[in-house]
Amino acid sequence: MASSATVGDLVSQPYKYGFVTDIETEKIAKGLDEDVVRLISAKKMEPAFLLDFRLRSFRQWLQMEEPDWASLGHPPIDYQEMIYYAAPKQQEKKASLDEVDPKLLETFEKLGIPLSEQKRLSNVAVDAVFDSVSIATTYREKLAEHGVIFCSISEAVKDHADLIETYLGTVVPGNDNYFAALNSAVFSDGSFVFIPKGVACPMELSTYFRINSGDTGQFERTLIVAEEGASVSYLEGCTAPMFDTNQLHAAVVELVALDDASIKYSTVQNWYAGDENGKGGIYNFVTKRGQCRGDRSHISWTQVETGSAITWKYPSCVLQGADSVGEFYSVALTNHRQQADTGTKMIHVGPRTRSTIVSKGISAGHSSNSYRGLVQLGPKAVGARNYSQCDSMLIGDQAAANTYPYIRSQQPDASIEHEASTCRISADQLFYLQSRGIAFEEAVSMMVSGFCRDVFNQLPMEFAAEADKLLALKLEGSVG
Amino acid sequence: MIRPDAPVLLEIHDLQARVEDQPILKGVSLTVRAGEIHAVMGRNGSGKSTLSKVLAGHPAYTVTGGTVHYLGEDLLSLEPELRARAGLFLGFQYPVEIPGVSNLEFLRVATNARRAGKGEEELDTFAFEDLVRERLQVVQMDPAFLERSVNEGFSGGEKKRNEILQMALLDPLVAVLDETDSGLDIDALRIVAGGVNHLAGPDNATLLITHYQRLLDVITPDYVHVMAAGRILRTGGKELALELEERGYDWVDAELAALERTPAEVL
Numbered sequence: 124m125a126s127s128a129t130v131g132d133l134v135s136q137p138y139k140y141g142f143v144t145d146i147e148t149e150k151i152a153k154g155l156d157e158d159v160v161r162l163i164s165a166k167k168m169e170p171a172f173l174l175d176f177r178l179r180s181f182r183q184w185l186q187m188e189e190p191d192w193a194s195l196g197h198p199p200i201d202y203q204e205m206i207y208y209a210a211p212k213q214q215e216k217k218a219s220l221d222e223v224d225p226k227l228l229e230t231f232e233k234l235g236i237p238l239s240e241q242k243r244l245s246n247v248a249v250d251a252v253f254d255s256v257s258i259a260t261t262y263r264e265k266l267a268e269h270g271v272i273f274c275s276i277s278e279a280v281k282d283h284a285d286l287i288e289t290y291l292g293t294v295v296p297g298n299d300n301y302f303a304a305l306n307s308a309v310f311s312d313g314s315f316v317f318i319p320k321g322v323a324c325p326m327e328l329s330t331y332f333r334i335n336s337g338d339t340g341q342f343e344r345t346l347i348v349a350e351e352g353a354s355v356s357y358l359e360g361c362t363a364p365m366f367d368t369n370q371l372h373a374a375v376v377e378l379v380a381l382d383d384a385s386i387k388y389s390t391v392q393n394w395y396a397g398d399e400n401g402k403g404g405i406y407n408f409v410t411k412r413g414q415c416r417g418d419r420s421h422i423s424w425t426q427v428e429t430g431s432a433i434t435w436k437y438p439s440c441v442l443q444g445a446d447s448v449g450e451f452y453s454v455a456l457t458n459h460r461q462q463a464d465t466g467t468k469m470i471h472v473g474p475r476t477r478s479t480i481v482s483k484g485i486s487a488g489h490s491s492n493s494y495r496g497l498v499q500l501g502p503k504a505v506g507a508r509n510y511s512q513c514d515s516m517l518i519g520d521q522a523a524a525n526t527y528p529y530i531r532s533q534q535p536d537a538s539i540e541h542e543a544s545t546c547r548i549s550a551d552q553l554f555y556l557q558s559r560g561i562a563f564e565e566a567v568s569m570m571v572s573g574f575c576r577d578v579f580n581q582l583p584m585e586f587a588a589e590a591d592k593l594l595a596l597k598l599e600g601s602v603g
Numbered sequence: 604m605i606r607p608d609a610p611v612l613l614e615i616h617d618l619q620a621r622v623e624d625q626p627i628l629k630g631v632s633l634t635v636r637a638g639e640i641h642a643v644m645g646r647n648g649s650g651k652s653t654l655s656k657v658l659a660g661h662p663a664y665t666v667t668g669g670t671v672h673y674l675g676e677d678l679l680s681l682e683p684e685l686r687a688r689a690g691l692f693l694g695f696q697y698p699v700e701i702p703g704v705s706n707l708e709f710l711r712v713a714t715n716a717r718r719a720g721k722g723e724e725e726l727d728t729f730a731f732e733d734l735v736r737e738r739l740q741v742v743q744m745d746p747a748f749l750e751r752s753v754n755e756g757f758s759g760g761e762k763k764r765n766e767i768l769q770m771a772l773l774d775p776l777v778a779v780l781d782e783t784d785s786g787l788d789i790d791a792l793r794i795v796a797g798g799v800n801h802l803a804g805p806d807n808a809t810l811l812i813t814h815y816q817r818l819l820d821v822i823t824p825d826y827v828h829v830m831a832a833g834r835i836l837r838t839g840g841k842e843l844a845l846e847l848e849e850r851g852y853d854w855v856d857a858e859l860a861a862l863e864r865t866p867a868e869v870l
């Protein structure tokens with residue numbers, strides 16, 4: 124008898140990035156109060172305005188409550204049981220990569236992100252963030268020749284304080300929501316990108332986030348500013364070791380696009396998702412928002428979310444400038460006991476603003492995958508348009524998919540289109556492909572990548588194949 | 604063409620299979636030699652499609668008894684994809700739609716899988732395009748169908764042509780065509796039959812599952828088998844199909860009833 128695997132067997136794939144790097148880390152005591160916020164700021168030798176921002180956010184956070192409206196369930200998070208600052212023990216950020224702790228370089232090499240001069244990716248500049256501290260940024264000089272600033276946010280606070288003061292917290296205010304407020308109080312590091320007027324960034328920019336510590340909360344902050352007529356494509360990748368406790372990751376990303384500027388922000392999220400019984404994994408509560416401040420500006424979010432025990436994430440666009448464009452392309456894959464509540468908000472403020480939403484949810488195992496999206500057209504958004512498409516794919520019969528589209532329009536004549544579909548990978552479809560000589564795993568991956576094509580087409584070329592592979596890996600398993 | 608000395612490609616012996624708890628195939632035996640065309644007929648629900656899917660390895664069917672040898676090897680121990688790579692082809696009665704998977708890409712991957720099975724090298728995109736364009740002519744299909752998702756939105760007849768296109772690309776040794784003629788208009792029937800005749804040769808064999816004499820007018824079978832209640836009740840030459848056309852299946856019931864009364868050990 125031929126023993127054919129069930130689709131259920133197939134979607135179980137061991138996590139390949141689960142190792143821990145044994146490196147000396149400087150950590151502060153666990154728990155959170157005003158002194159901890161001050162301590163973090165002091166360790167980073169921050170200017171007064173930033174400490175101020177942190178303290179204001181912290182006080183507001185104390186007044187707020189953890190949101191509970193998402194279709195997510197998890198035991199209460201004890202915010203006093205967490206460590207809010209950890210950094211690999213290497214004194215200053217090194218001027219030359221040769222001085223970076225070889226263990227760190229090795230870690231990134233193992234993750235497929237070589238940082239050394241000889242091996243680095245040829246057309247991608249990388250900021251490598253290890254436990255919320257930036258350890259190296261490649262191609263800085265080359266970028267500087269074009270006036271592009273690409274460095275860690277801590278360095279930017281020192282070297283470009285005026286830009287940070289001008290833009291930080293202007294898209295996602297310190298009291299925006301519970302997790303953003305927490306981030307604003309204790310954020311450790313992240314990336315800063317500044318593209319000056321009229322410059323098209325000459326290479327892809329990328330930040331790779333690596334969590335290493337088991338008991339540390341991760342609070343990165345990323346800020347990208349594109350001045351008039353500037354453009355940039357930025358990619359974020361993330362992995363974490365396997366621990367059987369849950370770790371909190373609450374990041375904030377702010378994007379600002381001035382007149383005619385364009386920012387393309389792509390994420391390939393592969394945090395540890397927990398085991399098949401739902402033990403361990405990252406709680407990913409992330410606030411990402413872009414502001415199309417200028418006329419004809421353009422912000423595009425593309426995300427491939429495959430990891431984390433919990434994903435709570437709604438990359439949004441505030442379309443302020445006239446004729447500005449917002450886009451959201453998303454693939455969210457959940458398996459085992461993973462839960463994702465993700466989507467976007469398109470806030471149309473200016474006239475003739477346009478937005479496109481394409482969301483593809485894939486649920487396997489006992490997972491739950493919800494799309495939650497808001498399209499809002501304000502009183503001045505005359506002639507605004509939105510197109511939304513939300514498709515769900517179910518693998519097996521234990522997984523759940525939900526779609527929650529919210530539309531609030533003050534424009535009676537606006538064109539708002541919403542399409543939704545749900546499909547299931549059927550045994551007959553798989554058998555059809557198999558009966559043509561295509562192996563079971565390849566058959567699943569053909570169907571899944573077909574389903575996701577509209578989104579993968581939006582990824583920067585270098586990473587589209589990567590994303591395809593990642594999904595295939597996530598879905599690969601023990602056949603036979 | 605019957606040649607008693609031709610090699611046996613497929614040897615089905617007393618094959619029994621069930622779906623869930625329901626027995627469907629109750630002992631099918633059939634020998635197929637190179638060069639032969641077999642027609643399998645029988646009432647709706649008699650088990651023809653089940654036989655074809657069991658041969659191809661559909662996971663919903665459990666084999667409960669009997670053996671199948673393909674090219675001398677135990678077919679039933681092979682994964683479906685390995686059966687296909689070894690040259691067993693099933694043209695489906697109801698080809699499924701696979702949204703999002705491009706027909707061209709699907710055909711290329713399938714063709715290369717079969718080529719690997721024959722020990723031939725993979726065709727690159729360009730070489731494959733040439734091949735597929737040539738084979739499209741066998742079934743007189745518009746190249747536009749290559750750009751669409753597999754069978755998605757295809758009409759019934761277009762799906763069947765797509766099956767024959769696949770057969771033309773995969774170069775099977777044994778092709779099982781499950782009602783490939785159903786739902787075809789007269790022209791399409793001729794094209795599909797022409798395709799089958801074109802591809803049938805002395806080294807391969809075809810098993811045609813059909814309800815209609817009109818297909819057998821254009822593809823002459825060497826054997827006609829009549830299935831009833833999960834068995835092959837009778838086997839004959841092409842005249843048997845004509846007889847069925849004339850007399851219908853009522854006589855089958857009588858024979859079947861007689862068979863049911865016969866103690867099992869006599870069979």
Ligand SMILES: Nc1ncnc2c1ncn2[C@@H]1O[C@H](COP(=O)(O)OP(=O)(O)OP(=O)(O)O)[C@@H](O)[C@H]1O
Binds near residue numbers: 645646648650653
């Ligand atoms: N997956 C299944 N689940 C339940 N019953 C099934 C299944 N597949 C086949 N059967 C049953 O087995 C019997 C044989 O079906 P099969 O499709 O093989 O018939 P057929 O001879 O091909 O009929 P037709 O001429 O209508 O195509 C039918 O009674 C059918 O209902």
Ligand SMILES: [Mg+2]
Binds near residue numbers: 653
């Ligand atoms: Mg049938």
